[in-house]
Amino acid sequence: GEIIAQATEESIWEGTAVAGKFNGFLGAATGYLLPGVDATVVQSTASGAYVAGNIIANLQTLTADMAANISAVLRKEDLHIYMS
Numbered sequence: 001g002e003i004i005a006q007a008t009e010e011s012i013w014e015g016t017a018v019a020g021k022f023n024g025f026l027g028a029a030t031g032y033l034l035p036g037v038d039a040t041v042v043q044s045t046a047s048g049a050y051v052a053g054n055i056i057a058n059l060q061t062l063t064a065d066m067a068a069n070i071s072a073v074l075r076k077e078d079l080h081i082y083m084s
Helices: 002-014 055-074
Strands: none
Touching: none
């Protein structure tokens, strides 16, 4: 099951429509998920990769950036923050 789950996860995000696969989100969204495309996208000023040593500081920076630009979003019940 784990091998199938991993292959499915990769296809969902990075898949290309070849050899029995399908277009993943990243391939299909090329050019559409760029920061600053519209007012709903906020590019945080947090810098560097998210690692155990800086995760809280980066989340605080992200929250401050969102509060300054789109504060109404912070009050949404279904707010999700995705990090890579």
